[in-house]
Amino acid sequence: MKRKCETCSHHNCFINKYCSDEWKPLITFHKSTMDYPAGATIFSEGDTVKGIYQIYSGKIKVVASSNGEKERIVRLAKEEQILGHRGLGGKMIYPVTAITLEKSQVTFIPIDIFYNALKANSELAFHMLMFYADELKASEKRMKMLASMNAKEKIAVSIMNIVNAFGFDPNDTNLLSFTPTRKDIASIAGTTYETVIRVLGDLEKNNIIAQEGKAIRVKDLDYLKALCEMN
Amino acid sequence: MDCRNCSNTKCFIQKHCLSTWLEYTQHHKITKQISATKTIFTEGDLVTGIHVLCSGKVKVLLKTSKEKEHIIRIAGQGQVLGHRGFSEKMIYPISAETLIESEVAYISNEDFFKLIRANKDLSFYMMMFFADELLRSEQKLRVHALKTSKEKVASALLMVVSAFGFKDEKTKHIDLGLSLRELANFATISYPTLLKVLDILLQEEVIGNIDNELCLLNETALINISTKEN
Numbered sequence: 001m002k003r004k005c006e007t008c009s010h011h012n013c014f015i016n017k018y019c020s021d022e023w024k025p026l027i028t029f030h031k032s033t034m035d036y037p038a039g040a041t042i043f044s045e046g047d048t049v050k051g052i053y054q055i056y057s058g059k060i061k062v063v064a065s066s067n068g069e070k071e072r073i074v075r076l077a078k079e080e081q082i083l084g085h086r087g088l089g090g091k092m093i094y095p096v097t098a099i100t101l102e103k104s105q106v107t108f109i110p111i112d113i114f115y116n117a118l119k120a121n122s123e124l125a126f127h128m129l130m131f132y133a134d135e136l137k138a139s140e141k142r143m144k145m146l147a148s149m150n151a152k153e154k155i156a157v158s159i160m161n162i163v164n165a166f167g168f169d170p171n172d173t174n175l176l177s178f179t180p181t182r183k184d185i186a187s188i189a190g191t192t193y194e195t196v197i198r199v200l201g202d203l204e205k206n207n208i209i210a211q212e213g214k215a216i217r218v219k220d221l222d223y224l225k226a227l228c229e230m231n
Numbered sequence: 232m233d234c235r236n237c238s239n240t241k242c243f244i245q246k247h248c249l250s251t252w253l254e255y256t257q258h259h260k261i262t263k264q265i266s267a268t269k270t271i272f273t274e275g276d277l278v279t280g281i282h283v284l285c286s287g288k289v290k291v292l293l294k295t296s297k298e299k300e301h302i303i304r305i306a307g308q309g310q311v312l313g314h315r316g317f318s319e320k321m322i323y324p325i326s327a328e329t330l331i332e333s334e335v336a337y338i339s340n341e342d343f344f345k346l347i348r349a350n351k352d353l354s355f356y357m358m359m360f361f362a363d364e365l366l367r368s369e370q371k372l373r374v375h376a377l378k379t380s381k382e383k384v385a386s387a388l389l390m391v392v393s394a395f396g397f398k399d400e401k402t403k404h405i406d407l408g409l410s411l412r413e414l415a416n417f418a419t420i421s422y423p424t425l426l427k428v429l430d431i432l433l434q435e436e437v438i439g440n441i442d443n444e445l446c447l448l449n450e451t452a453l454i455n456i457s458t459k460e461n
Contacts, residue, residue, distance in 0.1 A: 074369070086366065088362040089360075089365070089366050090363055115355075118358065119352075122351050122354055123348070125351060125354035125355055126354055128358050129347065129354060130317065130318070132361030132362055133314065133315075133318045133361055134318040136365045137315065137318045139365060139368055139369055141324075144295070147295065148295070148296070
């Protein structure tokens with residue numbers, strides 16, 4: 001059954017938040033919703049952009065791979081967020097691949113409907129613009145980080161990225177609500193798997209974090225924040 | 232320049248705002264004439280508004296370490312300046328410096344947001360502009376490591392042409408604006424390497440040199456060189 005935008009409870013979704021009540025039924029009419037298992041590809045680098053995606057539930061990593069090089073995670077996204085905005089502009093070809101980290105439900109809005117919605121809802125256009133501005137800044141910050149930070153700082157930034165993207169467990173205030181695999185953490189930090197293991201071990205020894213199996217618990221958030229701001 | 236009857240057809244404000252709002256902009260903007268090699272804003276400054284380049288040429292600099300500065304963008308007539316400062320913190324991550332004498336219009340955040348909300352074409356344009364900038368910025372990072380110096384020079388030259396255009400459409404004289412050292416910085420190669428590559432391009436008759444100024448002889452060839460590997 002199709003979920004309706006006009007009665008949706010996701011109040012942080014851009015469509016829900018910034019489109020007029022007249023527009024929501026129109027978007028409901030044109031959108032399509034798909035379910036993906038964990039590890040599924042939503043769109044791939046090189047695909048033509050046909051629309052924009054909105055995450056209804058689940059968690060997703062956005063990956064860039066330069067020819068033959070190891071993959072880099074450029075963004076982590078969760079429910080209520082937009083997906084595939086990097087494809088807009090230029091030649092309308094995705095420069096990145098989106099892969100689910102867990103079971104996810106994703107809504108697709110065709111590009112012409114999205115463009116019309118932007119033109120008809122000035123608040124939507126305004127907030128999309130500010131969203132892009134933030135993404136641009138985050139992206140250039142990441143470039144600086146890859147060039148100038150040491151391994152420990154990179155891992156600290158990556159943990160903070162995960163905190164900012166997915167937050168803490170609601171029932172356990174310093175346990176990450178979702179911990180990506182150690183390999184994925186390496187892709188976020190732009191370092192190797194071995195380095196991630198080593199640095200996480202060091203941080204654990206100094207009582208900054210604790211590793212509980214796959215999950216990571218942050219014990220000293222201020223220390224991590226301070227490490228991030230050294231550059 | 233007067234927004235109400237501005238002759239600059241490249242200006243995005245002029246292109247995408249309703250005439251009543253152009254009048255509003257004219258009343259609220261602050262225009263400055265800035266001579267060459269002067270700073271317009273500096274990394275770390277608070278973003279209080281947006282700048283529009285009415286005429287002239289500007290380079291945008293990113294400090295990569297204490298001494299090193301990298302030219303990440305060049306902007307020509309009618310382009311927006313300082314958009315990289317727009318985000319939660321509202322602090323410039325970059326500096327902007329004039330290359331030649333330039334006229335810069337300043338529109339406060341408050342007025343600019345009013346403009347964006349009232350002119351849907353402007354907000355749509357700005358969104359697509361940011362989308363392009365994001366794409367370009369990330370592509371530059373990914374592709375650059377793999378590129379040869381020849382490819383780097385070719386894409387830098389194409390960026391100069393798209394920002395500044397030609398001095399003369401007929402002779403295809405490139406309106407360079409940058410010194411050759413700055414061009415080397417922009418292409419992320421050393422100055423001697425740039426000279427070597429320009430020599431090769433001259434021999435291949437992709438570019439020409441008339442009266443010590445570069446002109447574009449074979450645009451298709453230059454595009455082919457720049458996109459060989461991406």
